[in-house]
Amino acid sequence: MRAFLIESYGPPCGHEIHDLPDPVAGAGEVVIEVEAIGLNYPDALMVQGKYQKRPETPFVPGRDCAGRVLAVGGDVREFKAGDTVVAQVFKGAFAERVVAPLERVFHRPEEVSAADAAGAITVFNTAYVATVMRAGVAAGDRVVVTGASGGVGSAATQLAKVRGADVVAIVSNQQKAELARQNGADHVIVPGDSSEDGLKRMFKEDVCGLWPDGEGADVVIETVGDPMFTAGLRGLRFGGRMVVVGFAAGVIPAAKTNYLLYNNLGVVGAPLDIQFEKARSQIREGAQWWLQLLAEGRVRANVSRTLPLESLMQGLQDLLDRKSIAKTVVTLDGPGD
Ligand SMILES: NC(=O)c1ccc[n+]([C@@H]2O[C@H](COP(=O)([O-])OP(=O)(O)OC[C@H]3O[C@@H](n4cnc5c(N)ncnc54)[C@H](OP(=O)(O)O)[C@@H]3O)[C@@H](O)[C@H]2O)c1
Structure with missing residues (x-):
C-alpha cells in the first residue's frame, strides 16, 4: 500500500510516499480500506516533531480516516467486512489501509460521506469534549x-x-x-x-x-x-x-x-486523545450524536478542499501558513483539486 513515512522529523513537504506492507488486524483491531483522510493542525505539528507526543521514527502519521472495513481481528464482534466506518487513530492514517484499535473506530451512517466523516472526526470529537464534557x-x-x-x-x-x-x-x-x-x-x-x-x-x-x-x-x-x-x-x-x-x-x-x-x-x-482511555463510552456516545447530526444535515463538516494523496503534505503546510479555511480532506478515489 502507499503511505507517507516519516523517516526523520521536518517540515511537511520534506516527507514522501513509500510502498509499505499492508497492515493485518490483530486482536481488538480493525483494518480499514481508506477512502478519505482528514487533515488537522496536530498532524502538521506531529510530522515536524512538535506535537506533545513524538512517535519513534520511522512511522506513518495521520489521525483521521474514513472508508470501509476490510478485515477484523478474530475477537471483534462490533464490526464486519464492508461496514462503513470512520476512525481516529493516534498515527497511521496517511495511508491507503489503516489498522485501528476498536475503541477508535465508529460506525458511519450511510448518509455521511467518507470525506465529510474524515473531515469531521477529530474536530467534532474535540468540540464535543470541550462544549459538552468539559463546559x-x-x-x-x-x-x-x-x-x-x-x-x-x-x-x-x-x-x-x-x-x-x-x-x-x-x-x-x-x-x-x-x-x-x-x-x-x-x-x-x-x-x-x-x-x-x-x-x-x-x-x-x-x-x-x-x-x-x-x-x-x-x-x-x-x-x-x-x-x-x-x-x-x-x-x-x-x-x-x-x-x-x-x-x-x-x-x-x-x-x-x-x-x-x-x-x-x-x-x-479539554484534551481529546486521553478520553479514548479514560472516558471511552462517553466519547462513543458523543461521536454517535454528532454523526447523527451530520446525517440529518443539522451540522456541516465544512469540507472546502479535496486533494489527492500526493498533495497531502502541501495541505498540511497550508494549515501551518493559515492559508486554509474550513477543512481540507484527501480523497483516495478522486482526482482532487
Ligand atoms: N484539545 C485537543 O485534544 C485538540 C484536538 C485537536 C486540535 N487541537 C488544537 O486546537 C487548535 C485548533 O485546531 P484546529 O484543527 O481547529 O486548527 P485550524 O483549523 O488550523 O484552526 C486554527 C484557528 O486558529 C486561528 N489562528 C491561527 N493562528 C492564529 C493567531 N496567531 N492568532 C489568532 N488566531 C489564530 C485560525 O484562524 P485565523 O487564521 O483566522 O486566525 C484558525 O481559525 C490547535 O492548536 C490544535 O493543536 C486540540
Missing part, C-alpha cells in the same frame, strides 16, 4: 468561540448552537466571518487590534456589550492561545468557565490565578 454547555448559555473559523472552532460553534447556546464567534477577517455565520454563530466579531490590550478591550466592550446586563459569557472555548486566552478571561461573567483546547497561535498562556479567584472563574482543559 457542560446548556440551552441559554452564552458561549464565545475563539479561532471560530478553524476546524475545532467551526465544530464547537455548531455543537453549542445545537445545545441551544447564544454563540459569539471570534475570527480574523470578513471571509472567515461569513463561514462563522454559516455555522450558525449569533454574533461574529473580527478584532480590529490583535495586541493583548486590543483584545482585552474587545472582550470587555464588544463581547460583554452584546448582552443587556453587560456581564459577559458563561463559557469561552479557546483554541488560539495567548494573547487571546488572557484577554478572553475578561469576557467571562461570575462563575464563567474558560475551556483550553489548543494554542494555534503558538504561545502557551499562564493564567493569573488572583484574577480567577477574584472573579469566581474556572479554567479547564
Whole structure:
C-alpha cells in the first residue's frame, strides 16, 4: 500500500510516499480500506516533531480516516467486512489501509460521506469534549468561540448552537466571518487590534456589550492561545468557565490565578486523545450524536478542499501558513483539486 513515512522529523513537504506492507488486524483491531483522510493542525505539528507526543521514527502519521472495513481481528464482534466506518487513530492514517484499535473506530451512517466523516472526526470529537464534557454547555448559555473559523472552532460553534447556546464567534477577517455565520454563530466579531490590550478591550466592550446586563459569557472555548486566552478571561461573567483546547497561535498562556479567584472563574482543559482511555463510552456516545447530526444535515463538516494523496503534505503546510479555511480532506478515489 502507499503511505507517507516519516523517516526523520521536518517540515511537511520534506516527507514522501513509500510502498509499505499492508497492515493485518490483530486482536481488538480493525483494518480499514481508506477512502478519505482528514487533515488537522496536530498532524502538521506531529510530522515536524512538535506535537506533545513524538512517535519513534520511522512511522506513518495521520489521525483521521474514513472508508470501509476490510478485515477484523478474530475477537471483534462490533464490526464486519464492508461496514462503513470512520476512525481516529493516534498515527497511521496517511495511508491507503489503516489498522485501528476498536475503541477508535465508529460506525458511519450511510448518509455521511467518507470525506465529510474524515473531515469531521477529530474536530467534532474535540468540540464535543470541550462544549459538552468539559463546559457542560446548556440551552441559554452564552458561549464565545475563539479561532471560530478553524476546524475545532467551526465544530464547537455548531455543537453549542445545537445545545441551544447564544454563540459569539471570534475570527480574523470578513471571509472567515461569513463561514462563522454559516455555522450558525449569533454574533461574529473580527478584532480590529490583535495586541493583548486590543483584545482585552474587545472582550470587555464588544463581547460583554452584546448582552443587556453587560456581564459577559458563561463559557469561552479557546483554541488560539495567548494573547487571546488572557484577554478572553475578561469576557467571562461570575462563575464563567474558560475551556483550553489548543494554542494555534503558538504561545502557551499562564493564567493569573488572583484574577480567577477574584472573579469566581474556572479554567479547564479539554484534551481529546486521553478520553479514548479514560472516558471511552462517553466519547462513543458523543461521536454517535454528532454523526447523527451530520446525517440529518443539522451540522456541516465544512469540507472546502479535496486533494489527492500526493498533495497531502502541501495541505498540511497550508494549515501551518493559515492559508486554509474550513477543512481540507484527501480523497483516495478522486482526482482532487
Ligand atoms: N484539545 C485537543 O485534544 C485538540 C484536538 C485537536 C486540535 N487541537 C488544537 O486546537 C487548535 C485548533 O485546531 P484546529 O484543527 O481547529 O486548527 P485550524 O483549523 O488550523 O484552526 C486554527 C484557528 O486558529 C486561528 N489562528 C491561527 N493562528 C492564529 C493567531 N496567531 N492568532 C489568532 N488566531 C489564530 C485560525 O484562524 P485565523 O487564521 O483566522 O486566525 C484558525 O481559525 C490547535 O492548536 C490544535 O493543536 C486540540
